[in-house]
Amino acid sequence: MATILLEVATPDKGEVYKNDINMLITRSINGELGILPKHANLLTELIPNAMRIKEGGGETQLFVSGGFMEVTPEKITILADAAETPDDIDIERAKDAYKRAEERVTTYKSAPKNHEDIDIDRAEAALARAKARLLVKGVPIP
Amino acid sequence: MANLQHIRRRIKSVKNIQKITNAMDMIARSRFNAAREALLSNLPYVAKTKEIMRRVMGQMRGQEYEHPFLKTRADLIAEQQEGAGKFLFIVIASDKGLAGSFSSNVFKAAHDTIEYDGTSENSSLDDDDDENFHRKNFDALKGIKPSGKRTPKQQRQMSATGGIARTTSHQGGATSSTNISVTREYNDADYIDGIELITVGRKATTHFRQRGYNIIKSYHGISERPQYKYAKEISDLVMDRFASGEIIDVTLIYNQFKSAISCAPDEVTLLPIVTDDYAKASANLKEEYIYEPDAVTLLDKFLPRRIATRIYGAMLHSAASELSSRMNAMSNATDNAQELVGRLNLFYNKVRQAGITNEINEIVGGANALE
Numbered sequence: 001m002a003t004i005l006l007e008v009a010t011p012d013k014g015e016v017y018k019n020d021i022n023m024l025i026t027r028s029i030n031g032e033l034g035i036l037p038k039h040a041n042l043l044t045e046l047i048p049n050a051m052r053i054k055e056g057g058g059e060t061q062l063f064v065s066g067g068f069m070e071v072t073p074e075k076i077t078i079l080a081d082a083a084e085t086p087d088d089i090d091i092e093r094a095k096d097a098y099k100r101a102e103e104r105v106t107t108y109k110s111a112p113k114n115h116e117d118i119d120i121d122r123a124e125a126a127l128a129r130a131k132a133r134l135l136v137k138g139v140p141i142p
Numbered sequence: 143m144a145n146l147q148h149i150r151r152r153i154k155s156v157k158n159i160q161k162i163t164n165a166m167d168m169i170a171r172s173r174f175n176a177a178r179e180a181l182l183s184n185l186p187y188v189a190k191t192k193e194i195m196r197r198v199m200g201q202m203r204g205q206e207y208e209h210p211f212l213k214t215r216a217d218l219i220a221e222q223q224e225g226a227g228k229f230l231f232i233v234i235a236s237d238k239g240l241a242g243s244f245s246s247n248v249f250k251a252a253h254d255t256i257e258y259d260g261t262s263e264n265s266s267l268d269d270d271d272d273e274n275f276h277r278k279n280f281d282a283l284k285g286i287k288p289s290g291k292r293t294p295k296q297q298r299q300m301s302a303t304g305g306i307a308r309t310t311s312h313q314g315g316a317t318s319s320t321n322i323s324v325t326r327e328y329n330d331a332d333y334i335d336g337i338e339l340i341t342v343g344r345k346a347t348t349h350f351r352q353r354g355y356n357i358i359k360s361y362h363g364i365s366e367r368p369q370y371k372y373a374k375e376i377s378d379l380v381m382d383r384f385a386s387g388e389i390i391d392v393t394l395i396y397n398q399f400k401s402a403i404s405c406a407p408d409e410v411t412l413l414p415i416v417t418d419d420y421a422k423a424s425a426n427l428k429e430e431y432i433y434e435p436d437a438v439t440l441l442d443k444f445l446p447r448r449i450a451t452r453i454y455g456a457m458l459h460s461a462a463s464e465l466s467s468r469m470n471a472m473s474n475a476t477d478n479a480q481e482l483v484g485r486l487n488l489f490y491n492k493v494r495q496a497g498i499t500n501e502i503n504e505i506v507g508g509a510n511a512l513e
Contacts, residue, residue, distance in 0.1 A: 007190065009187040009190050010187060011184055011370060011451065011454065012180065012183055012370075013183055014182065014184070014186050014187070029434070029435065030435055040432055041431040041432060042431065042432045042433075042434065043194070043198060043431050043432070043433055043434075043440060044434040044440065045434075045444075068443075068447070070194045070197070070198075077190050077194060079190055079191055079194070
């Protein structure tokens with residue numbers, strides 16, 4: 001089966017993932033993307049999501065908190081702000097973060113005028129990150 | 143005749159200094175390990191960003207996407223001929239001294255770059271380094287005839303040489319001569335006005351403030367442990383100034399970490415991004431990229447990230463270099479102190495021996511006199 005090289009790098013953890021894979025499923029700002037070997041050149045921005053990596057019959061998950069993805073026919077390079085394998089993720093922290101972010105988003109949505117102090121973009125990004133982290137970990141979202 | 147007590151005191155003070163330098167060496171050593179770790183973890187990210195940048199810029203040439211940060215050299219020259227703009231330099235040094243030639247090396251490189259006026263003998267135009275445009279941009283301007291108004295670069299050349307002596311030589315007699323003096327006068331108001339500085343590290347701030355430079359922002363207390371948010375702050379500020387048109391060139395000067403015993407100053411032009419140089423690096427790349435959502439939106443996000451990454455990377459390089467320099471300086475100082483103590487001990491014993499011999503002589507002399 002044809003393979004494509006996947007490299008994931010972050011600013012403070014170096015190369016988090018490097019392997020020949022069969023398929024990558026991730027989410028860009030335009031929606032879900034599946035990358036197979038020999039894909040056309042592509043440059044796009046990723047949103048926080050749980051990436052699915054298919055390799056050698058199995059499937060692993062990797063959390064990315066947004067960043068950029070460059071695809072060439074032989075190689076996928078992901079420049080992520082942060083990337084974590086399921087083992088790196090702290091469930092409790094992710095759960096707490098999810099609750100906090102969800103609370104903020106719901107209070108804001110209930111009455112946007114009264115809650116102008118809430119940075120809704122930030123809260124929503126935090127919610128998306130926490131959701132993706134829990135998804136990678138396989139924890140049901142509360 | 144040296145006094146025994148004086149020598150003893152001197153030995154003691156040297157030993158005390160040795161203790162201090164030894165402690166500083168160990169502190170630097172442990173911090174250095176952390177700094178090197180941080181740098182090594184950051185390197186792949188920076189390298190990959192650069193790689194992508196190269197590929198994207200390489201294929202971007204020819205099909206001009208309008209983006210304010212991207213310019214071809216021809217654009218740049220055309221722009222220089224009409225408008226005045228300032229130059230911005232970011233200098234990264236340390237907060238504390240006692241790190242050998244760490245700071246002075248950066249300052250020397252910074253002065254060389256800031257005061258560069260295109261008169262250097264060996265032209266850098268053929269240089270393939272696609273991250274260092276500053277001097278190339280200058281060199282490219284050499285052959286340009288001024289159109290009435292003086293260009294900022296030429297203005298800088300003038301004031302940098304304190305006159306027009308050198309300017310006329312390669313501007314084909316732009317202005318008739320009045321004052322021919324080749325001494326550089328950096329306190330010249332015109333010259334200083336054309337330059338803005340952002341400094342990281344107390345040493346850099348004091349150095350350039352003393353020389354009358356206009357420092358628009360300085361960061362202290364972060365040089366040993368850089369954080370991304372400061373790099374982000376600097377890059378936002380820089381991009382703001384650039385977008386407003388006040389700044390036409392942003393160059394970053396820092397110490398690049400090579401190994402635990404060597405580092406060398408490096409300079410990087412952050413803005414504008416000159417596409418010509420990238421084209422050279424990847425001339426054979428023909429395929430087009432798909433941009434999602436579209437090229438301009440994507441570049442709007444990618445370029446700021448690239449600039450912040452570059453600054454952060456430079457800060458990490460500088461931190462590792464600073465600590466390794468301090469480590470070396472302090473271990474040298476400790477060794478020197480050890481040697482000095484040895485020599486002083488020898489001297490002390492000689493003096494002591496001389497004193498004893500003297501006393502014996504006196505006793506023998508006295509006894510002889512009694513007989």
